[in-house]
Amino acid sequence: xxxxxxxxxxxxKGSLNARLxxxxxxxxxxxxxxxxxxxxxCGSCSVIMDGLLINxxxxxxxxxxxxxxxxxxxxxGMKRFAVLEKAYASVSAVQCGFCIPGMILASExxxxxxxxxxxxxIRLGISGNLCRCTGYNSIVNAIRIAAEEGDGLW
Amino acid sequence: MVNSxxxxxxxxxxRIRTEKTVVPYGGGTDLMIEAPDDVSYLFLGKIPEMKNIxxxxxxxxxxxxxxxxEIIESSLVPDILKDAAAxxxxxxxxxxxxxxxxxxxxSPKADCALIFFATDSKLRLMSAGHERILPxxxxxxxxxxxxxxxxxxxxxxLMPRSxxxxxxxxxxxxxxxxxxxxxxxxxxxxxxxxxxxxxATAFGSVSDVIIRRNDIDAMMxxxxxxxxxxxxxxxxxxxxxxxxxxxGRISAEYRKAVCMNLLRDFLDKNGI
Numbered sequence: 518x519x520x521x522x523x524x525x526x527x528x529x530k531g532s533l534n535a536r537l538x539x540x541x542x543x544x545x546x547x548x549x550x551x552x553x554x555x556x557x558x559c560g561s562c563s564v565i566m567d568g569l570l571i572n573x574x575x576x577x578x579x580x581x582x583x584x585x586x587x588x589x590x591x592x593x594g595m596k597r598f599a600v601l602e603k604a605y606a607s608v609s610a611v612q613c614g615f616c617i618p619g620m621i622l623a624s625e626x627x628x629x630x631x632x633x634x635x636x637x638x639i640r641l642g643i644s645g646n647l648c649r650c651t652g653y654n655s656i657v658n659a660i661r662i663a664a665e666e667g668d669g670l671w
Numbered sequence: 672m673v674n675s676x677x678x679x680x681x682x683x684x685x686r687i688r689t690e691k692t693v694v695p696y697g698g699g700t701d702l703m704i705e706a707p708d709d710v711s712y713l714f715l716g717k718i719p720e721m722k723n724i725x726x727x728x729x730x731x732x733x734x735x736x737x738x739x740x741e742i743i744e745s746s747l748v749p750d751i752l753k754d755a756a757a758x759x760x761x762x763x764x765x766x767x768x769x770x771x772x773x774x775x776x777x778s779p780k781a782d783c784a785l786i787f788f789a790t791d792s793k794l795r796l797m798s799a800g801h802e803r804i805l806p807x808x809x810x811x812x813x814x815x816x817x818x819x820x821x822x823x824x825x826x827x828x829l830m831p832r833s834x835x836x837x838x839x840x841x842x843x844x845x846x847x848x849x850x851x852x853x854x855x856x857x858x859x860x861x862x863x864x865x866x867x868x869x870x871a872t873a874f875g876s877v878s879d880v881i882i883r884r885n886d887i888d889a890m891m892x893x894x895x896x897x898x899x900x901x902x903x904x905x906x907x908x909x910x911x912x913x914x915x916x917x918x919g920r921i922s923a924e925y926r927k928a929v930c931m932n933l934l935r936d937f938l939d940k941n942g943i
Contacts, residue, residue: 533675534712536703556704557764558849569740569766575703576767579675579714580696626762644848645761 520584523547523591533579538562541573541588549589549618553647560646563619564588570626572645589618597625600667601659610659612650620646624660632671633664675712681720681826685799687713689822697736697769700760701776721771721826724748730793730829735771742770742783751790751838751857752830755782761848771825774807777815780852780876782842787828788883789857789873790835795827796820804829814879834869835859839937843929852876853921856933860891860941867891867899872934877916877926884913891943899943910934 518529522545529540538555541547541564553559555574562573565587592598601624604610611617620643627634627642634642639660640653648656664671676693678684687693693713696702702712715721721736724745731747742748742756743765759765759773759782773783774794786792787807794810796803796819803823810818819825839858844850855875861868870891874882887909891899916926 532673533677533714534673534706534708534710536706557700557760560761560763563763566766570763571767572700572763575698575700575764577675577696577699577703577706577712577714579677579712580699580716580767582677582714583717623762642762645763647849 518578518582520581520586522586523588529578531578533577533582535578536574537564537576537578537581537586538573540578541586547588547590549593551615551618553615558647559616560619560623560643561616563622563646565592565622565626568626568629570623570645587622589621592622592625597628597667597670600670601625601663604663604666605656605659607662608655608658610651610655616646616648616650620648620656624656624663627660628664628667628671632668634660636661673709673711675710675714677714677717679717681718681797681824682799684713684715684718684824685797685822688824689799692821695771695775695824697772697775698738698767699772700764700768701772715771715824726832729832731832732795733770733828733830735774735825735827736769737771739765739768739770739773739783749830749833749835751835751840751859752783752786754840755786755842755855755857758782758842758844758850758852764849770828774810774828775817775819775825777811777817779814779879779881780855781881782852782855782875785855785857785873785875785881786840787830788875788881789838789859789871790830791871791883791885792831793829794825795829796823797826798822798824802826808883811880834861835871837861837941839933839940841933843933854926854929854933856930856937858934858937860937862896865895867894867896870899872910872937874914874930877914877930879917882914884910887913896942903938903943906938907931907934 551561553561696712721734739756843854858872916923
């Protein structure tokens with residue numbers, strides 16, 4: 518079963534029933550993909566599949582055949598990531614950090630769809646990503662700052 | 672070793688469905704919660720025939736494989752269905768989950784299924800060499816029991832094209848995102864030339880199956896708003912008797928009270 522993972526084509530030989538989250542972590546050692554709830558509630562396992570934010574715990578490998586998947590490890594090499602990283606740091610939007618890989622990828626999907634989102638659009642875009650530390654306001658702020666600072670990148 | 676299958680076309684999917692014992696896998700967002708090891712999936716995500724949203728003279732035809740995000744972004748889909756799709760899970764769930772799965776899951780809490788009940792939509796079910804068009808009400812047989820044969824797939828949902836511009840929809844959940852409804856209610860009040868030509872209500876998350884009582888709603892048919900007001904009490908009393916909620920995480924009493932409040936609010940908003 519072939520799919521593209523962080524820019525490289527991979528040929529996965531295991532079961533089509535395997536959970537993408539487990540395969541990413543255990544087979545490809547991409548441990549930036551976090552396991553929080555395994556039922557699509559928390560968003561910590563978020564990755565980008567074919568340009569859309571998805572929960573990797575909700576995907577069996579058979580559904581991912583031929584897909585393009587980007588995890589935080591692949592995304593962290595991009596210029597857009599650097600802008601988001603700086604923006605998150607500037608307002609202390611990261612505390613324990615567990616939700617942040619998913620939150621950053623959700624931020625990317627918000628800005629990719631709409632480079633200048635309103636606050637409501639930002640909140641909607643991260644509404645499937647739970648954060649127990651920040652209370653969300655600093656994260657919303659960080660995404661707004663990234664939209665300004667990264668103008669033209671998205 | 673359990674085998675799962677990836678179908679590239681509807682024809683191939685129907686053939687596998689006939690030959691093997693498989694669980695149809697649309698978006699997977701319900702299936703992957705349990706995800707037992709010994710299940711054999713039939714992956715439907717690549718089937719182009721199930722991804723279309725089109726319209727013909729009578730229906731908006733929604734491919735069962737369309738995701739909630741695709742529903743929300745379609746120019747053909749009416750707002751009543753978009754509202755329900757927008758209330759499913761969060762963005763990442765809406766990017767994967769499909770309307771076919773929402774219906775096929777058999778749950779009375781399914782957000783889009785509620786709308787298909789309120790709009791008297793139909794399902795197009797196919798097996799190799801055969802198809803059935805079934806009113807959604809007939810598809811649900813009981814709690815998690817659906818009329819889908821082991822060789823069939825839900826291929827399309829057929830929504831009547833118009834008649835629900837004036838609608839009412841509320842999902843009561845613990846929070847806005849990532850919430851399973853505690854009570855959901857969709858209703859339509861269509862008035863032309865001063866008379867009600869369609870009053871349709873559907874109650875979700877209340878009983879084993881979504882409640883749709885065309886017979887009670889028919890009390891409003893053909894009436895002016897003033898005439899409808901005169902039967903309001905009888906109409907409410909009929910639903911008060913018809914809605915028999917089950918207790919679960921929340922009590923039957925709560926569900927009943929919310930249903931009746933929503934129904935009254937719907938009538939109030941329409942001047943009845």
